[in-house]
Amino acid sequence: MSGQNRILVTCVTVLSCASALTIPVRSDISNSNSIPTAQALIPGAKGPAQYQLTQEVLTDLRSKQLNNATIFDFGPSGKVYSSGMCKPAPGDADWPTTETWNELNLLTGGALVSTVPLGAVCFQGEHYDAERCTDILNRWSDPHLHAEDPTSVMNPLYQGATCMPQNAAAGGSCQLGGYSAYSVKINTVAQVQLAVNFARNTGVRLVVHNTGHDYLGKSTGANALSIWTRNLNSIDFIESYSSDASSWTGSAFKLGAGVQIWELLAAANERNVGVLTGECPTVGVAGGYIAGGGMGPLSSKYGLAVDHVLSIDVVTPDGKFQTVDQKNNADLFWALRGGGGGTFGVVTSVTVRTLPKTKIAGLTLSITIGPNGDVSEELFWEAITAWWRRFPAFVEQGSYAYSIILPTGDGGLSWALTPWMVPDMSLDQFKDMTADLRAEWQRIGFNVDLKFFETENFYDAWTTHFPDDTVGVSNLRTASRLIPSENWVNPSLLEDTVSFIQRGVRNGSSLIGYNIRAAPVADAPASATIPLWRDATMFAIVGTMWDAKLPNPEVDNINERITNEWTASLRSLTPGGGTYGNEADVMDPDFQKAFYGYDNYQRLTTIKQTVDPWGLFYAPTGVGSENWEVTDQTGYVLKQTGNLCRK
Template identity: 45%
Template sequence: MALRNLLTGSLLGAFTLAGSVNGLLADEVPTTSDAGVPYFPSETLQLTDQALASLDKNQSKYFDFGTSDNSTLVTRSQLGCKSLPGDFFWPAEFVWSLFDFVLGGALIKTVPLAASCYPSWSEYDANECDFVTKNWTNSNLHAADSASVMWPLFEGRSCLPNVNGTGECTLGGYSSYAVNVSNVAQIQLAVNFARISNLRLVVKNTGHDFNGKSTGAGALGIWTHNMKELDYIPNYSSSSYSGPAVKMGAGVQASEIYAMANKFGFTAVGGEGKTVGVAGGYFLGGGHSPMSSIYGLAADQVLAMEVVLANGRFVTVTEQSDPDLFWALRGGGGGTFGIVTSVISRVHPKVGVTLSKFSFATGPTVSVDAFFEGVRSYMTRFPAHADAGTYAYFWVLPTGADKFTFLMNPFFAVNHTVDQFNALVKPWFDDLKALGIEISADSKYYDNFYGAWDAGFPLEVVGSTTLLTGSRLFPRANFENETLFNTTFDTLRSTLTSGHALLAFNMKAELPAGYPSDAANPAFRNALMHAITSTSWDATATDAEILTKMEEFNNDVLGPWRKTCPESGAYMSEALILEPNFQQAFYGSNYDRLYQLKQRYDPYGLFYAPTGVGSENWQVKSVDGLPDQNGRLCPV
């Protein structure tokens, strides 16, 4: 039964109705997906050829489905740079009004989150500005906005909180419009509209990606954050799996899936960050987890997906229906092959966890050499700890001249009682004691994952514009081969003594036996440490000074890391945007196949993401010369 309101007459007639009529252009379709479970209610509202036929030709031309029979290079050369506001081919206001009408009023014209701080904006409000300023580093603030991203450095720093109301606030690299998605038809309409109108398209749930994949100047954003549907499936069955599963909407975050898991008594593989979106860029990029040492990456858990393709069609993707796309979507990167509206993921039995936090530091009784011997003793035990199924999140911080602190925050010992945890770490703790390092571990057992995770991992601090991070996946050989280990440890010590912090995860992420292969970075499969470091600059630094600092960090800090394991790579969602040869670093031996599939499923070049598959065919002409998204997107 059609749920659409038929649009008739001229374009003018269509949008004059928009104030009083819900114009959602959609049909209700059968409720069961080809994945063998019901669609979410949001997925039963789809754009169909029948729905499009209700429009006249002047209207439907903006929303027609595409075909996939042209080569990418020809299509890119025909379309040229993506349109920006003010361009001759930028859609006129009445076209945006028509678009909003057929969306059912879901179109949002972007206002920067900090516009309330600037008298030049009608949204100026001192109280609101004070709220935004005080909460700018809180990830929840940015997740709940249709255009804001966690790291505004990559948007272009065009509108930052300023309680003095001085300076400029411009749209910069934020998307110009966003669709507040509540159903599949809206995604299809947005995909078709962007493709036909030659608009840049970005997809955002929370905006967590370290490189700003969900922002872009002049873009149309698809904001999936409110697609929060969740279903527990006690007995899911496919050709290769039979057991419990969960179906998650594209807007579901870690805290939400973990709360459901706790309620129903299962364990899900999701991120450690509280506000990270699970069913979007996280699993599409691989996604490491506190459960990874046992069950692998988040991408490995996926059994089926519902996806809107670049041609606007809505499809179910399983290992049987489309093995190539099923492989590529699981780990091949977000914003690349299509827009996932939901994921069916396998889940696992309830587990107990011992959570432990402790620290030690240099001081009157602990020399610098003793401190680093204590860190060295820990790193020699990475293989044993990861093989025991544990996941550790730790910092090593330079705190002054010849002063250092080690923070375990936390050691997440899955399937370990406190006694078992103590037995596991005893060899290390004995070494610390022999070095004169006294620690007092705060260890507590939880009989479920959720309780330990909620107590163990802090809310993410975001929003910095004076900080740049980079990372590396250090393989098992670097900790088991004595020569490689010595080189690796000396390199990391040099990083710390030069003033750069080390944030790292001791874990493994092997593909579990019997799981289908996927496109996740092969470097994950033999890694025992995902390590992150950073550089910073003064808030008054010029663009040229910032770029110099970025390049020095890339070459002088991360360069030596790469030399210790040149065949390895980095986790794309938490990596340096300037990573040389990103194809090898983020995708490894999978890249050639992924690139070929990109041409098949997106011959239009509609889905662009920085460092994504095929992104080398495009360039952002940023207005400040920095590697951000504040500029026109053009084919190379």
């Protein structure tokens, strides 16, 4: 190709690329011998940290007379650049030129990906592919499909649902909407550093995207450069951990940022150890999960995931790479564990200690009642209330229950416990613990098939009872609240809590109710996680689905009800309370208190201002997000489809 070469940037997904993307490159810089990947091999470093960006590498770039070498410089200490009130968008004078994007691509070793929405293959145009479209439609609800795509998200509501493949047949359109404009497929620390420096020095919005398992829209954003960490998926087992920053000498895992729960649990099972994770298989352990605190089925016995973190590798907003722990940058170590994802830097790996392998005992049940069924609605609620009343005693013994109550749409109700289980308990002990409840159920005539189970380890219980989520819908939203032990100490408050739940379900809300409390871990360092976890007795998630064909005003009314009626009622029942920020209401009017606690939020704000004076990292409901707004909002729920601007 005379006068101009082209490089091919491939779209790395589970499937083949929707289309080949070509980016024009200046002929005088396209030779990989003259402009090699910008990285230095660090002696003694392992995994992604083997290759880092150093000042020597940057100096060498200048010697090669790279036109835009300075945009990859590290952030100077104490100096703040301002790129104006709004982040640049394509077409703006300060949007990087094609040449500038080319240089980022070259210096990252061809890792830059221009976004082609996953659903684009179903729409007529350059990306249309009938065979791939059929496959994607068949797998759209599969979280693994989205986890292996550089920009797809599992909850497209916050992206704007602008390229839903189901809409193609009816003449719908496919737009980028809230998808990032570009992504860097990360395999090394150097690539993260280059992307961070590029975004900070050009003013481009920056997003951190792992698996796309995200309930608040933190992992996507219009006109953004996305750092895609899913491919940092190494799992290294450490037989005997040793560090002067921790007294822990047992075994540990060092996890790349992209390791998913199913991968870590399988690795732990192979090593005959346990580890604390959540239940959803495709959650990225080292990403937003730990950043938000990290609750899971073992939490009532072993605490939160943050309690077991030994160290964190992170690229901070100045582009520097560091390892933080209790002795090295302890403030940042505190903030990265519970202070929220996409806010303080890009985590490339975490080291977590293991747990003993533990036996599990529990049960499952499922019942649906209708207007003409054998179980009345009164008996249905009486049985559930009998269970709820005993929550404090159950959680003291390490109970974890995942309960779903749904209105069925025909005047009926369904209740499923899938599962209720306790670690370190035999089946006989579990039956003893539940004997009084089961006797009351029998006495009131609530006859339901209880399926008891017992496993020798958590992994077997998890593989049996925690299937993949169903994802990919844009007509679903939830909110949540941690309900403290006080609501069980005060009988009238417990009655009010039960009454609220019953009214909410009758009015169309579903309820996902966990019997859970984060047990204290004696030698765990303090974290930024909201302290209310240690006094919780129930974690309640409310929400609903709506008809996707409803007009926008009706959808807005539903979403306003979720925040201003259902969640407001939960707030009134839990004064001074809060929630789990990873599974919460993006529209919470007081997220600072609800997600973090005011004292924590003040300290987090100070740390944020120290490490990120540029305001480089933004995430909805993240620390400092109150200083920003996303423009062009057309509905009640905040979507990431507009430009990001300072208030």
